[in-house]
Amino acid sequence: MIHSYIAKIEDIPQILSIMEENLLATNKDKVTQELERDGFLLYRFTESELKDIINNHSDHLTIVLKSREEILGYAIGHNFQWYRSKNWEIVSSIPEKYIAILNSEKNYYHRQIAVKKGHKGIGNKILSTVFNKVLEQGFDNIIAEIVHKPFKNERSIACHQKMGFKIIGTSLLGDFTTGVYFKQMNIN
Numbered sequence: 001m002i003h004s005y006i007a008k009i010e011d012i013p014q015i016l017s018i019m020e021e022n023l024l025a026t027n028k029d030k031v032t033q034e035l036e037r038d039g040f041l042l043y044r045f046t047e048s049e050l051k052d053i054i055n056n057h058s059d060h061l062t063i064v065l066k067s068r069e070e071i072l073g074y075a076i077g078h079n080f081q082w083y084r085s086k087n088w089e090i091v092s093s094i095p096e097k098y099i100a101i102l103n104s105e106k107n108y109y110h111r112q113i114a115v116k117k118g119h120k121g122i123g124n125k126i127l128s129t130v131f132n133k134v135l136e137q138g139f140d141n142i143i144a145e146i147v148h149k150p151f152k153n154e155r156s157i158a159c160h161q162k163m164g165f166k167i168i169g170t171s172l173l174g175d176f177t178t179g180v181y182f183k184q185m186n187i188n
């Protein structure tokens with residue numbers, strides 16, 4: 001029986017283990033084709049960062065998907081205002097219309113999603129739970145970045161596009177070029 005819920009502190013070891021196996025740094029020996037097919041993560045959260053994120057529900061959301069006692073995947077995101085104040089510059093080529101939306105509406109930054117190796121068809125289930133929580137919390141839109149260069153995270157792009165994300169531009173994340181993806185939630 002699979003179920004998703006807002007992560008608890010005791011879930012951190014399993015989240016970190018899924019994160020670790022999906023990091024680009026862990027998969028350096030893979031060829032480009034494999035990285036693009038399976039997807040990869042750039043950022044390794046520390047245990048203490050995860051504790052802060054899980055304890056602070058006003059700016060952050062962490063969802064886990066569990067089958068019996070085993071966590072099969074997770075997603076971490078933030079209030080965009082919070083994320084932007086820490087990490088994000090709009091150095092991107094995003095149309096003015098979206099810059100205005102990012103400046104004025106209540107946006108959620110979908111930061112990281114990962115599925116335990118050997119499992120598939122989990123990403124869309126986690127995203128559905130994220131959407132429900134984001135709507136409950138009154139967010140207007142979700143924004144996400146997915147790496148396009150030097151490797152294109154094809155798996156993640158396919159998963160997010162199937163769930164309604166549209167590409168609106170590109171940005172820079174260190175040495176990586178990302179696609180900026182957007183999903184409107186407040187459709188009345």
Ligand SMILES: CC(C)(COP(=O)(O)OP(=O)(O)OC[C@H]1O[C@@H](n2cnc3c(N)ncnc32)[C@H](O)[C@@H]1OP(=O)(O)O)[C@@H](O)C(=O)NCCC(=O)NCCS
Nearest residue numbers: 022039040113114115120121122123124154155156158159
């Ligand atoms: C990205 C990730 C979360 C997606 O989760 P998932 O469980 O693999 O995704 P799903 O199976 O729900 O959906 C992927 C869909 O894209 C399709 N797909 C997968 N790879 C594809 C590719 N290279 N090209 C086109 N479509 C592809 C799948 O067939 C699936 O479609 P379906 O639902 O019709 O079968 C997961 O693969 C993962 O953890 N990857 C490593 C970490 C990562 O890349 N995270 C995202 C960082 S932005």
